Amino acid sequence: MTELELCHLLQTKPENGLPVLIDRYSGLVVSVLRAKGCGLLQKEDLEELASDCFLCLYEQRERIDLSKGSIASLLCVIAQRKAVDCLRKQNRQPHSLPLGDDDIFASAMQPDQTQALTDRQALLQAVRDLGHPDAEIIFRKYYLGLSHKQIGNALGLSENAVTKRLRRSLKKLKSKVEGETFNG
Numbered sequence: 001m002t003e004l005e006l007c008h009l010l011q012t013k014p015e016n017g018l019p020v021l022i023d024r025y026s027g028l029v030v031s032v033l034r035a036k037g038c039g040l041l042q043k044e045d046l047e048e049l050a051s052d053c054f055l056c057l058y059e060q061r062e063r064i065d066l067s068k069g070s071i072a073s074l075l076c077v078i079a080q081r082k083a084v085d086c087l088r089k090q091n092r093q094p095h096s097l098p099l100g101d102d103d104i105f106a107s108a109m110q111p112d113q114t115q116a117l118t119d120r121q122a123l124l125q126a127v128r129d130l131g132h133p134d135a136e137i138i139f140r141k142y143y144l145g146l147s148h149k150q151i152g153n154a155l156g157l158s159e160n161a162v163t164k165r166l167r168r169s170l171k172k173l174k175s176k177v178e179g180e181t182f183n184g
Helices: 003-012 012-036 043-059 071-090 113-129 135-143 148-155 159-176
Strands: none
Touching: 003 012, 003 071, 012 043, 012 135, 043 071, 113 135, 113 159, 135 148, 135 159, 148 159
């Protein structure tokens, strides 16, 4: 069955098209969810998110336009968005930032909220300026709350390399925040 035929079946006989859709694309959807979830999603989360992906496509079946892309690509986009949303929900509670002596955020805490916002924007830009993989390490450590081992597994680095890169990056950020020149 071609995608055009599957799309037609979903629109005319959705009760027959949905099982075909799930059978054909469930492996793809789960693999996209796993990849985008960086190993942080549990089996139950993956199952629920996969169901949500198919439900989302099912609810939009009348608006599927194969001239803009395939059903597979549409499902991949839906899966990526669902995984990111799930990770964001899991990480809504603030993480403590155990920076110790390298507390680069201390200088961003001003009584004046406008100044604090400006400082946070400058800090975010300084993190971006670090480039890959250092910015990614900081994001995963302080936004997602991952351990050095988890970060290393996701980025293909050793735990020791993650620790060293993080320490070096924090020193660079501290220098930048304190007004010294930043050498990327």
